[in-house]
Amino acid sequence: MPSPKAKNPSRSGGSPVLGSSNGRYDFRQGSDPTTARLRCPESPTRRRALSSLLAIDLWLSKQLGVCACEDSSWGSVRPLMKLIEVSGHGIPWLAGTAYCLYKSDSAAGQEVMLNLFMGLLFDLVLVTIVKAVVRRRRPAHNRMDMFATFSVDRYSFPSGHATRAAMCGRFLLAHLVLAAPLRVLILLWVGLVGLSRVLLGRHNVTDVVFGFWMGYCQYNVVEMLWLSPQTLVILWNFF
Numbered sequence: 001m002p003s004p005k006a007k008n009p010s011r012s013g014g015s016p017v018l019g020s021s022n023g024r025y026d027f028r029q030g031s032d033p034t035t036a037r038l039r040c041p042e043s044p045t046r047r048r049a050l051s052s053l054l055a056i057d058l059w060l061s062k063q064l065g066v067c068a069c070e071d072s073s074w075g076s077v078r079p080l081m082k083l084i085e086v087s088g089h090g091i092p093w094l095a096g097t098a099y100c101l102y103k104s105d106s107a108a109g110q111e112v113m114l115n116l117f118m119g120l121l122f123d124l125v126l127v128t129i130v131k132a133v134v135r136r137r138r139p140a141h142n143r144m145d146m147f148a149t150f151s152v153d154r155y156s157f158p159s160g161h162a163t164r165a166a167m168c169g170r171f172l173l174a175h176l177v178l179a180a181p182l183r184v185l186i187l188l189w190v191g192l193v194g195l196s197r198v199l200l201g202r203h204n205v206t207d208v209v210f211g212f213w214m215g216y217c218q219y220n221v222v223e224m225l226w227l228s229p230q231t232l233v234i235l236w237n238f239f
């Protein structure tokens, strides 16, 4: 059983996922720093179950990382995945929402855009905090060539793209009057953003799944703390 303190064999040229040097996947605990930190010493059964789940997560994520670089098995799809990555990036969403807020000539439109903008800021702050606390490394096969990242974006859990896509997807479906095909397109975009994170090798599957759940819950908070026009006037006068 490899000691959790031993250098992670996967970093020393062993199997890119779980450390065995002969390419077989070693599903024993301790192969991933997250496993070592999340270990529950008082419950060997829970510890084994958690380690197995994390080991399967690492293995599945490695299998799905088919666009991690140009010479990967699906390397030709990488440019499309990178385009989807940009569509879920924080900067285009913040800039686009700010532009719509500025151009909006109705109080209702300004109210919706301002609440979306505040939701995007809330998402950024929350993801930054969780990443800084969990400090899970990105998959070993990830090639970190994302544009405009924060220092915490070297960490993998949760996927900021997944939280943003889930939150914005819910927001658009709830606040925009859209024909059914457009609603389906939004749901498709949310799924593709999450899938692209794993295909590009940016994240493990659990990073994205938790990110979707977190973004879904973030929207509930946006609704609970919805800024009404009256609140906006008070805030505007205050500032």
Ligand SMILES: CC(C)=CCC/C(C)=C/COP(=O)(O)O
Binding pocket: 089, 090, 091, 094, 124, 146, 147, 148, 149, 150, 153, 155, 156, 158, 159, 160, 161, 162, 197, 202
């Ligand atoms: C610089 C701004 C405004 C946002 C950072 C967007 C970003 C790079 C998030 C990381 O997303 P993943 O955690 O899915 O890789």
